[in-house]
Amino acid sequence: MAEAPQFNRVREYRKPTKLTQAELSQAVGVSRQSIVSVERGDYAPSVYLALRLAHALDTTVETLFPLNEE
Template identity: 35%
Template sequence: MSDDEVFNRISMLRVERGVSRKDLAAALGVHYQTIGYLERGEYSPSLFLALRIAEYFGVPMEIVFSLKPFPRLGSEVTHDRA
């Protein structure tokens, strides 16, 4: 992990909502390959693009982007059995 790496949940949000890379790219006014680069962590978005992505999905930016890896889904849930 490099110090300037930005982690994101773009792919998860996109799949969850049934949005293709091409559809998301068209809505944001970027090339569809840019979405792939973002999802793979090969490109960090500008602040403007990051805000537009969060707005597109209707969530706060920190739901989409983080400077630390996101925990795996379900990892924060503990299963207590009495």
């Protein structure tokens, strides 16, 4: 099982849209708690959810979930 990403930009992209976590959760079809977990980095979303988040926030999956290549 893959670990949750250590860093993502979901909150950073959500805030300027003025979407609440609840509104974003409704837009992508998950619970508000799922959005909280993704934003905290506690939960790695499925590819489908990552695509839905990127679409809802008008960006790309790669932008929301950058690879931490070190």
